[in-house]
Amino acid sequence: MAEKRTSKVTITEVAKLAGVSTATAGRVLGGYGYTSEDNKERVRASAEKLGYRPNLLARSLITGKTKTIGVVAGDIQSPFYASILRGIADVARAQGFGVLLTNSDELLERELEAVQLLLEKQIDGLIIAPCDIYDSAHLHAAVRAGCPIVQIDRIVNGLAGDSVTVDNRAASRNCISQLLAAGHHRIGMIAELERWASGNVETFLDRVLDSSLDPATLFPSWQRLFGYIEAHAAAGIPIDRDLIGRVGAYSAEAAKTRTMALLSRPDRPTALFTVDGLTSAVAMDAITALNLRIPDDLSLICFDDLDWMTFIKPGITAVAQPLTAMGEAAAQLMLARIKGDDGPMQHLSLEPTFAQRGSVAAPMFATTA
Amino acid sequence: MAEKRTSKVTITEVAKLAGVSTATAGRVLGGYGYTSEDNKERVRASAEKLGYRPNLLARSLITGKTKTIGVVAGDIQSPFYASILRGIADVARAQGFGVLLTNSDELLERELEAVQLLLEKQIDGLIIAPCDIYDSAHLHAAVRAGCPIVQIDRIVNGLAGDSVTVDNRAASRNCISQLLAAGHHRIGMIAELERWASGNVETFLDRVLDSSLDPATLFPSWQRLFGYIEAHAAAGIPIDRDLIGRVGAYSAEAAKTRTMALLSRPDRPTALFTVDGLTSAVAMDAITALNLRIPDDLSLICFDDLDWMTFIKPGITAVAQPLTAMGEAAAQLMLARIKGDDGPMQHLSLEPTFAQRGSVAAPMFATTA
DNA sequence: ATCAATTGTGCGAACGTTCTCATATTTAGG
DNA sequence: CCTAAATATGAGAACGTTCGCACAATTGAT
Numbered sequence: 001m002a003e004k005r006t007s008k009v010t011i012t013e014v015a016k017l018a019g020v021s022t023a024t025a026g027r028v029l030g031g032y033g034y035t036s037e038d039n040k041e042r043v044r045a046s047a048e049k050l051g052y053r054p055n056l057l058a059r060s061l062i063t064g065k066t067k068t069i070g071v072v073a074g075d076i077q078s079p080f081y082a083s084i085l086r087g088i089a090d091v092a093r094a095q096g097f098g099v100l101l102t103n104s105d106e107l108l109e110r111e112l113e114a115v116q117l118l119l120e121k122q123i124d125g126l127i128i129a130p131c132d133i134y135d136s137a138h139l140h141a142a143v144r145a146g147c148p149i150v151q152i153d154r155i156v157n158g159l160a161g162d163s164v165t166v167d168n169r170a171a172s173r174n175c176i177s178q179l180l181a182a183g184h185h186r187i188g189m190i191a192e193l194e195r196w197a198s199g200n201v202e203t204f205l206d207r208v209l210d211s212s213l214d215p216a217t218l219f220p221s222w223q224r225l226f227g228y229i230e231a232h233a234a235a236g237i238p239i240d241r242d243l244i245g246r247v248g249a250y251s252a253e254a255a256k257t258r259t260m261a262l263l264s265r266p267d268r269p270t271a272l273f274t275v276d277g278l279t280s281a282v283a284m285d286a287i288t289a290l291n292l293r294i295p296d297d298l299s300l301i302c303f304d305d306l307d308w309m310t311f312i313k314p315g316i317t318a319v320a321q322p323l324t325a326m327g328e329a330a331a332q333l334m335l336a337r338i339k340g341d342d343g344p345m346q347h348l349s350l351e352p353t354f355a356q357r358g359s360v361a362a363p364m365f366a367t368t369a
Numbered sequence: 370m371a372e373k374r375t376s377k378v379t380i381t382e383v384a385k386l387a388g389v390s391t392a393t394a395g396r397v398l399g400g401y402g403y404t405s406e407d408n409k410e411r412v413r414a415s416a417e418k419l420g421y422r423p424n425l426l427a428r429s430l431i432t433g434k435t436k437t438i439g440v441v442a443g444d445i446q447s448p449f450y451a452s453i454l455r456g457i458a459d460v461a462r463a464q465g466f467g468v469l470l471t472n473s474d475e476l477l478e479r480e481l482e483a484v485q486l487l488l489e490k491q492i493d494g495l496i497i498a499p500c501d502i503y504d505s506a507h508l509h510a511a512v513r514a515g516c517p518i519v520q521i522d523r524i525v526n527g528l529a530g531d532s533v534t535v536d537n538r539a540a541s542r543n544c545i546s547q548l549l550a551a552g553h554h555r556i557g558m559i560a561e562l563e564r565w566a567s568g569n570v571e572t573f574l575d576r577v578l579d580s581s582l583d584p585a586t587l588f589p590s591w592q593r594l595f596g597y598i599e600a601h602a603a604a605g606i607p608i609d610r611d612l613i614g615r616v617g618a619y620s621a622e623a624a625k626t627r628t629m630a631l632l633s634r635p636d637r638p639t640a641l642f643t644v645d646g647l648t649s650a651v652a653m654d655a656i657t658a659l660n661l662r663i664p665d666d667l668s669l670i671c672f673d674d675l676d677w678m679t680f681i682k683p684g685i686t687a688v689a690q691p692l693t694a695m696g697e698a699a700a701q702l703m704l705a706r707i708k709g710d711d712g713p714m715q716h717l718s719l720e721p722t723f724a725q726r727g728s729v730a731a732p733m734f735a736t737t738a
Numbered sequence: 739a740t741c742a743a744t745t746g747t748g749c750g751a752a753c754g755t756t757c758t759c760a761t762a763t764t765t766a767g768g
Numbered sequence: 769c770c771t772a773a774a775t776a777t778g779a780g781a782a783c784g785t786t787c788g789c790a791c792a793a794t795t796g797a798t
Contacts, residue, residue: 054755
């Protein structure tokens with residue numbers, strides 16, 4: 001490159017032009033300490049004239065604060081994380097904070113790298129949807145190293161960090177209860193249900209029913225299954241294990257296969273409960289492919305409210321998580337910690353809203369015994 | 370806070386423990402220069418033992434490179450920006466770069482603040498969907514200050530920065546031609562059409578028809594109107610000015626009002642062309658509200674392919690921009706510039722794909738003369 | 739054997755801020 | 769008038785790295 005001038009106007013040059021020390025120039029430009037009205041003007045004028053831009057790197061190096069918060073999302077491309085991120089970014093911006101973003105794709109290895117990078121970049125705090133809620137030594141280490149953490153959507157067991165979640169268990173129980181009340185006895189469920197530390201779905205059923213399981217220690221999809229089981233128990237309806245479509249991974253393809261299989265059974269469910277945005281879209285796709293009518297052939301309730309649920313055929317009844325609000329709350333908690341709040345850990349549980357629309361009806365007839 | 374230890378293990382301490390100079394420790398840990406195998410091991414062991422984490426701030430301050438690229442999106446919450454961002458983040462991560470994100474909400478003032486913040490944080494480059502393509506002095510200044518810029522979706526007139534866009538004019542022309550070929554003579558269009566430097570829609574029509582307008586200097590929605598006009602001209606079909614629904618702002622409410630008005634006319638169009646994701650969703654909403662059947666009562670083609678377009682009633686025919694690819698390309702261009710590429714500006718135009726589905730049919734009858 | 743690379747090391751100066759300290763000067767209260 | 773606070777300034781040391789330089793020690797080709 002021929003020319004590479006400009007850009008590096010330092011505070012020293014501004015000070016020189018203004019005829020004061022760098023210390024004084026720093027004080028007026030950084031706004032910290034005493035300066036005479038006289039010098040304030042002179043320094044500001046010089047800064048303006050030279051087109052001075054403070055170098056936040058240098059400031060951060062000495063203050064130890066970067067005014068940047070790191071975010072590890074699963075996948076910003078999903079409306080779920082996109083909305084949360086929006087909430088975070090808004091609050092951060094309002095306070096002059098920047099947002100450093102990474103995706104984990106729910107892969108622990110990625111998360112590890114991401115957290116590493118963010119910490120090296122000296123972020124003031126970390127907002128994360130943790131992949132692994134049972135161990136996550138790296139997160140414990142981060143906290144120990146003085147980096148406050150706010151968890152989103154799920155909670156690492158025993159981690160000293162705030163959290164913002166939704167009562168998935170109650171919301172799910174509510175959905176299933178509504179379906180049961182409408183007369184459905186065979187309610188299908190499509191859920192990720194990837195990791196559970198202590199066994200398989202059968203074990204899980206037992207543990208829920210004998211109340212020896214703390215839902216707070218689970219991944220959301222397991223919490224939602226928790227509510228599904230509870231609702232059935234409360235209504236005295238036995239659960240057909242075959243109706244619990246465990247996808248086992250966060251994958252559209254796998255979910256599609258699983259859903260098609262579930263809905264193609266001769267004794268297919270009369271109602272379906274999808275447990276997140278991905279499975280809802282996939283289910284809708286399968287339903288269209290199989291030419292099933294909603295709610296005549298199949299009732300449907302979805303977790304996560306997507307824009308198309310408003311205007312599709314009959315509206316789709318759904319649970320809406322307050323996503324941007326969750327992001328905002330997370331950022332607010334974070335900023336409080338950064339400002340020095342060292343009170344006890346806060347675990348916010350925001351209220352989801354229930355969007356009653358037209359996808360639930362009474363079952364037309366029993367498909368099979 | 371009672372304890373605030375750990376976290377600050379510096380390279381000096383590592384060096385001391387390893388019994389070498391900070392320079393040597395720096396060389397092995399930073400991987401830049403010569404070091405004996407012997408010392409390499411010793412230093413690495415010491416670093417490991419102390420839990421050393423490099424402070425990228427300090428490194429950046431001296432190298433002048435932060436390995437961070439700034440992104441100014443309109444609104445990450447929209448699938449459009451979310452997908453682009455995903456592409457950017459992937460490429461960045463693969464090269465060890467971080468992504469600093471901000472939203473402009475397409476507001477110049479916000480963009481100004483955002484760019485300011487990013488520059489002060491010393492980003493290595495800026496990827497932006499610029500609000501104002503006619504002036505943007507701040508972007509020219511950034512380039513002059515040595516910060517490479519890659520523009521997305523639209524191009525600031527005369528700005529020395531690369532760009533990644535889509536041929537909106539051609540894609541739009543193609544859509545309209547298909548509708549015309551299907552027999553539609555009254556094709557409605559809903560578009561933002563917020564800013565055009567040189568006048569109103571009438572003037573624009575004239576300028577397009579006498580070929581005195583360079584589409585590259587326009588906002589996407591105007592480019593799409595450009596194609597709409599051209600297609601009509603090519604087919605020899607006169608344009609009814611009333612069918613061009615100019616929303617005038619990026620607002621769902623305004624778009625809804627405009628769309629409802631357009632579709633409620635006694636001489637309503639027999640086909641509709643929506644020009645982005647927002648207007649498509651809004652149009653779908655309006656269509657449902659008015660109880661119009663697709664494609665019987667109304668044919669529909671949308672710009673931007675959204676997930677629900679696959680599984681809604683008849684599939685919705687749409688133009689799909691290669692969003693993640695655009696993000697990836699933008700990041701790639703950016704990284705090349707950062708690595709020192711000072712070749713001529715590149716203006717990439719990626720090919721959109723056309724998803725032919727079931728929302729287009731011949732018009733059933735003329736609604737009115 | 740000689741000279742020029744190549745390899746290896748440490749010292750101390752950067753980078754652009756803020757911070758600590760020392761030292762004035764002004765203000766205010768008795 | 770005196771003293772204590774408040775206001776104002778500058779010199780120079782931080783912050784944690786990398787970089788330039790000087791200087792050895794080792795190579796390898798003539």
